[in-house]
Amino acid sequence: MIRGAIEVAQKNRVAGWIYSSADSVRDKLILAFVGGRCVGSGKVDRFRKDLLEAKLGDGYCGFEFPIKLNEGEKLGAVVVKLQSSDAALIQRDSVLTGPHDEDEAADLPDLGAISPASVAWMQDRGWLEQHEYDFLKAVQNLGAYERGLRAPRRAGGDAPAPTKPEAAVHEMLGMYCLGEVVISQARVPSVSDLAAENSPLRGEGASVIALWSNERGRISIDERSHARPRTERGKVLPEAPAGGIEYSFGPDRLLFLHRDCSFAPLGPAPSGGIVVFTATPRQAVRAAEKGQSKAA
Numbered sequence: 592m593i594r595g596a597i598e599v600a601q602k603n604r605v606a607g608w609i610y611s612s613a614d615s616v617r618d619k620l621i622l623a624f625v626g627g628r629c630v631g632s633g634k635v636d637r638f639r640k641d642l643l644e645a646k647l648g649d650g651y652c653g654f655e656f657p658i659k660l661n662e663g664e665k666l667g668a669v670v671v672k673l674q675s676s677d678a679a680l681i682q683r684d685s686v687l688t689g690p691h692d693e694d695e696a697a698d699l700p701d702l703g704a705i706s707p708a709s710v711a712w713m714q715d716r717g718w719l720e721q722h723e724y725d726f727l728k729a730v731q732n733l734g735a736y737e738r739g740l741r742a743p744r745r746a747g748g749d750a751p752a753p754t755k756p757e758a759a760v761h762e763m764l765g766m767y768c769l770g771e772v773v774i775s776q777a778r779v780p781s782v783s784d785l786a787a788e789n790s791p792l793r794g795e796g797a798s799v800i801a802l803w804s805n806e807r808g809r810i811s812i813d814e815r816s817h818a819r820p821r822t823e824r825g826k827v828l829p830e831a832p833a834g835g836i837e838y839s840f841g842p843d844r845l846l847f848l849h850r851d852c853s854f855a856p857l858g859p860a861p862s863g864g865i866v867v868f869t870a871t872p873r874q875a876v877r878a879a880e881k882g883q884s885k886a887a
Contacts, residue, residue, distance in 0.1 A: 593673070595652070597682045600669050605631065606655035608639055609673065609680060610647040617651040620674040623658050627769075628706040629713065630669065631658030676770070700817045700824070700851050701798035702731045704769030726763055726847065730799050734817040734852035735838050738763065738801075738845045756803045756845055757868065763847065764797050764870035772797065772870040779867060781860035782810050786827035791867040792850055801868040802846040806861035810846070810854045811835035817851035828855035840865075 595609030605623050609616055616635045623631045633656025643650030658669065671680040705713070705727060714724045722738070729736035738759055742751040757774060765772045777791045785792040792800060802808070811831035817824055837857060840846035845868075848854070 782856035804861035807841035
């Protein structure tokens, strides 16, 4: 269980304390967010005598670090999270917002928990591996990203086993959602079947899905179509769009695809069908399970 408080929130800094009964938080990375944008970071490295006397670990539960808000962002919307944790500290009388809290921005595409402005910021600080940076930039800017599953061969040794597709999906979409996710998979006969109202493409969950198959499959993607007006997004087309870019998936690669992209099948469908991976934040799954148990 994580406990804590934001005790100071100013336009240039945030301070408070955080404690976990499951594990020590001393020297762990802590992040401040407004909606999906990371506005600062620091470490849990401040000693607090009052917390030691309250028997909260060794007393090293305090934090204080600088933040930088953009014009129009509300100080009351600042929340604080431990790295790799779903739990968030909010301010008393806080005003929580999403990545876009203006009415005119409601039609913008869902680009995940890490905003485009934060991707380069995190990369500059060494928080993202190169393939993670490439993934986030591609799905946010283009709407698609191919991820190879073959591990690089080590000099003088045998080729390592390829990464399992479900493991790669869990890693990448967990990062995209900035938290633990539950991965589901379904099989469809062909790319064209993704147009159906009950297809995995139309379901709930993260705004990016992943495609995989035992044989190579190809699609033509209208890049950046996920960023167009809502009426022009998310179409499964009967033929390749003008200027469409070919992407592929298969036994050695995943194709991550934004749900709002428009695309068309290329060539024959894989004979074994296509596996569609979707992700749901674990927090949402727990909330749904809790609601079902109460109803029962």
